[in-house]
Amino acid sequence: MAAATTPTILDVYRFDPTKDSAPHYQRYTLDLAPHTPVLSALLQVRAETDPTLALRYSCRSAICGSCAMQVNSKSRLACETQVGPEMERHGRIVIEPMRNQPVLRDLVVDQAPFWRRYESIEPHLILDPKHPMPADRPTSMTPAQVERFQETPRCIACAACYSACPAVSADAGFPGPMALAKLYRFVVDPRDSASTERLTRIQPNGLWLCLRCHLCTEACPKDVRPSERIRDLKELAVAAQGGTEPGSRHAIGFKENIRERGLLNEMKLVRQTDGVVGLLRQSGQGLKIWRKKPEIARRPHPIEGLDEIEKIYAALDDPKEERP
């Protein structure tokens, strides 16, 4: 029995740089069953209505990662996003190319910058030349070792995370969620000999620009959870190298700040992060805020039970504590 169909409105981003001075949206209305994938709808448009519609796709099974695009502003694989829920929620389906990558035509983007940022993290095992991989037998890892990076091999490099990321939009120095999640994977791989160098290199090169907004984790079709892998990477960097950058200094400074009174001491945190020069640089702004909000210059009262905080820190944060 065929499923009931309903009118489905697609508003599709169209842009042909050889003809158009600006992009426009073209509306197609199709009768579709609610479980129809957005990709199938687009292919039907192309087959039956408009053969000029350009899009990238291949496997149609959420494996190849080719058909990532924006569906009602969310970065998604078109092949696994159904039309029904989108129509229900929005009354139409706006389909646009991925963000953060230049549009070549219609829904096809230039992925070169995405791949360049990925390559910048050297996404391959770096072996110690003194201990090459044995040629005659496979290397082995314990289940616990493999478990540490069980999510990242699922990545299909669809770039949905890269498209969803506000840090990528705002800063060319940010490698992007996928690149950092993959970097994490090599840092914790026991066969890799460059973990320390990788952490040293990434700290001033974008690690601390992650906003932990978790938009990448929402966008990822394979549950790699890039934002959580980036958090793991930050913790590893702090544990291995301490506060070498404004970002790691801020995280460590914040942690120490809370230990003193149980609550945040805002002014002190600025000093801990940026040093005296930073404080002077920010003092104009600090004064403006202080006039309206004089509490920023006040040290908070210590909480009651501060001794408990101290003991929790002593148990879980002091150097004797062994950390992964």
Add this chain to the structure above:
Amino acid sequence: MKLAYYPGCVAQESGKELDLATRWVCRALGIELAEFPTFSCCGSGFVDEANEVLNVAINARNLAIAERAGLDLLTICSTCQGMLTLANVRLADPAVKGRVDGALKPLGIEYRGTVKVKHLLRVLTEDVGLAAIRAKVVRPLDGLKVGAFYGCHLLRPADEMGWESGEEPHAFEDLLDALGATPVYYRGRVMCCGFPIQFVKAETAQRISAHQIDDAKAHGADAMATPCPLCHISLDSFQNRAARTVGHALDMPVFHLPQLVGLAFGATPAQLGLPRHLVPTDAALEKIRLRAAP
């Protein structure tokens, strides 16, 4: 209704107006706030980056304080909401729970995992309910177009926060509608305010906050409103810097969520701490026929 009130650090200091407005609104709705001077900072996402288990442990301590009193926890900050919820989630992992218990047990602290962490937005829309909110409105905010700005940690990761859609929430807009305001839908409403890197790379943070303000404005917002005092710092306290960074004026008044509820319930701008904002709210207040406090 009685809740353990977890104001968070900022609302006790530079964001005091948020605390004022919360207390005013809760009084008006008969929500009793139990206070605990023992509560510590939630770690604000930064301690989590430096030491995950430590961060879970300090929040397990916070949660245990509410549990001993038999109360659920009320937060007024998206980040506090996120960090305390995350502690509940991570404590379900026996390895994490074991290490945290190992630190807490010697202090006589036990957390059994029974406390629900609820942001004010959720309490207002679910526990109080929109009908009861509507019934309290004496000064409808009609004529005011408001862009809600959620704050990431209230929503995401959505499977861990266990409440709204991570990218297409509607609770805040529902609340604005109940107050008589016109909610403005724009992509930036679920985006980042830039706060986490305000002290790492200010220019990038400010480009991000300016982008969301511009987006709200392009969709017709007269004002923005946020349930998170950290977003408020980015959007209000540093708005002048953001404007300088992007090279154009932003001029966007930004309310804390309970301030708009308070205005609709008849509070004066001064009672809600509006004069403490860096960006004047006068233009928005005029839309609802109110004059700014002297």
